[in-house]
Amino acid sequence: MNKPILIVMAAGLSSRYGGLKQTAPVDDAGHILIDYSLYDARRAGFERVIFIVAEALEKDFREAIGDRIAKRMDVRYAHQKLEMLPDGFHVPDGRVKPWGTAHAVLCAKDMTDANFAVINADDFYGDSAFRSIYDFISLEADDRHHAMAGYFIGNTLSGHGHVARGVCKTEGGALLEITERTHVEARAGGAAYTEDGVTFTFLPDDTVVSMNLLGFGSSIMDEIDAQFPVFLAENLLKNPQKCEYYLPLVLNRLLKEGKVEVTVLPTHNKWYGVTYADDMPVVRNALAKMRAAGVYPDAMN
Numbered sequence: 485m486n487k488p489i490l491i492v493m494a495a496g497l498s499s500r501y502g503g504l505k506q507t508a509p510v511d512d513a514g515h516i517l518i519d520y521s522l523y524d525a526r527r528a529g530f531e532r533v534i535f536i537v538a539e540a541l542e543k544d545f546r547e548a549i550g551d552r553i554a555k556r557m558d559v560r561y562a563h564q565k566l567e568m569l570p571d572g573f574h575v576p577d578g579r580v581k582p583w584g585t586a587h588a589v590l591c592a593k594d595m596t597d598a599n600f601a602v603i604n605a606d607d608f609y610g611d612s613a614f615r616s617i618y619d620f621i622s623l624e625a626d627d628r629h630h631a632m633a634g635y636f637i638g639n640t641l642s643g644h645g646h647v648a649r650g651v652c653k654t655e656g657g658a659l660l661e662i663t664e665r666t667h668v669e670a671r672a673g674g675a676a677y678t679e680d681g682v683t684f685t686f687l688p689d690d691t692v693v694s695m696n697l698l699g700f701g702s703s704i705m706d707e708i709d710a711q712f713p714v715f716l717a718e719n720l721l722k723n724p725q726k727c728e729y730y731l732p733l734v735l736n737r738l739l740k741e742g743k744v745e746v747t748v749l750p751t752h753n754k755w756y757g758v759t760y761a762d763d764m765p766v767v768r769n770a771l772a773k774m775r776a777a778g779v780y781p782d783a784m785n
Contacts, residue, residue, distance in 0.1 A: 486598035488621045490530040492518065493588045493696070494545065494605030495538045495564040508758065510767050511775065515784060517608055517758065520771065522553055523784040524611040525601075528618040532558040534595055535605075536588045539563040562592040570713040576724035584728030585696060586708050593705045599625045602698045602731070608767070609633065609697050610753025611779070620749060621699040630704060630735075632659055633697035634748040638689030640755040641670040644762040650694035650732050651677070651687065652748065659746035661739065662694055662732035692748060695755055698731060707743075708734050 510517050522533065533553065537545050542561055550559050564582055566575045568591060582588070589602055599621040603609060613633040620631040634652065641647060646667045653661040665677040669684075674691065676684040711734055719727035738744040756767045774780055 487531055488529070488618060488699075489596060489598050489600040490522075490525050490533045491589060491592055491596070491600050491602045492521075492533060492535050492605050493585060493602065494518070495536050495541075495582055495588055508764065510758075510764070511771055513782060516548060517756075517767070518549055518605050519784050520608055520780065521603060521605075521614075522549075522557070523780065524609065524614040525603075525618075526556060527611060528614040529622065530557070530601070530614075530618060532560070532598075534560045534562055534592045536562050536564050536591055538582075539565065560592075560595050562595055564588045564591045570716065573713065573716050573720070576720065579725050581726055581728070585731045586729040586734050587712065589731065590705065590708050590712065593709065596702060596705055599699070599701050602696060602700070604696050604757075606757055607695055607697075608756035608771075609695065610751060610755075613697055613749070613751040613753050616749040616751065617697060617699040620747065621701070624747075625699055625701040627701050627703040628743070629745050629747070630701060631699040631747045631749055632694050634692040634750045635695050635755055636689060636750075636752070637668075637675050637687055637691040637693045638673075639753070640693055640695060641668070641675055642757075642759045642763050643670060643766070644760040645669075647759055649675075649677075650696070650730075652692040652694055654692055654748050657748055657750075659735070659739065659748050661736055664730055664732055692750070694732065696731065704734075704744075707738060711737060 508516060535545060553559055566579060601617045601621060617631060617633055637649065640649065646669045648666045649668045650662045651665050652659055668675050668677045671686060674686060674688040676686050678684045712729060715729050735746060756770055758764050758767055
C-alpha cells in the first residue's frame with residue numbers, strides 16, 4: 485500500500501487580504517505559513533505533497549515553497565482550471581471564480597494513488613492535528629471510513645472581521661453533517677453566524693467546525709468526480725457566477741446516503757490564519773511564542 489499523500493489547496497488569491505497571502509512571511513526567518521504545516525506534516529509521516537495551484541501562479545509557488553520543500557518531500561503540482569468540467573458543461577460567460585474545494589481536490593485525481601489528507605495553504609493547524617489525521621488514513625481509512633480534524637470554533641476566529649466556517653453536527657465522535665456558514669463573527673463565549681446580515685444565531689465556544697483538514701480513503705475521488713455533474717446541473721442555472729462545489733457538500737450527500745462514516749478527530753490546537761491583513765501581527769506573535777518554547781526550530785528547511 486502506498487504511503488498517504490498530502491494535498492494542499494493553494495489555487496486562490498485572497499480578495500479580503502489583498503494579495504497572495506500564502507507567500508507572506510510570518511516570522512523573522514522568512515518562513516511562510518505553509519512552512520509550519522509542511523513541517524508538522526513531515527513530522528507526522530507525510531512524504532509526498534501535491535500543491536493545487538492556479539497555473540499562472542505555479543512559478544511563484546515553486547520559488548517560494550516547492551523548490552526547497554522538494555529537497556525533503558516528493559512535490560507535485562496540479563492546476564485548478566475553470567475549464568476542467570465534465571462532458572456537456574461549459575464555463576458560464578464572465579465566470580472567473582474557481583469552482584471550490586471539491587473541484588480543487590478533483591484536479592489532483594490522476595496523481596493520487598493512495599489515501600490522502602487535504603489542507604488549505606493559508607491555515608496553521610497544529611502538530612497534533614496532523615498526527616491524528618496521518619495515523620487515521622494510514623491505519624483506518626478505506627472506501628467507507630474517512631476522518632476530519634474537529635476544531636472548536638472559539639479557537640478559529642479572527643478578531644478583524646467575519647470568516648467562513650464549516651459548522652458540524654456530531655454524535656459520539658462521528659460526523660453527521662457539515663453546514664457551510666459564510667458569515668461567522670466572534671462573540672463573547674463563542675461566535676454567531678448570519679445568512680441575511682440581520683439575524684444572528686449564536687454558537688458556543690465548543691461548537692465543532694471543519695477547517696478543511698480532512699483525511700480520505702483514495703476512493704473518495706471517484707465520489708467527488710461522480711457528484712460534480714450532479715452539482716453543476718443543480719446549481720449552474722441558479723448561480724452561474726458564484727456557485728462552488730465544496731468538500732462538505734460531497735460528504736453531506738454521502739453521509740445522507742449512508743455510504744460513508746466520518747470520524748471526528750478532536751483537536752485543542754488553536755487555528756491561525758491570515759484572513760485579513762490585521763491578522764498578520766497576531767499570527768506572527770503566536771508563532772514567535774511557539775518557537776521560543778521550542779515547538780518549532782529556528783530552521784525548518
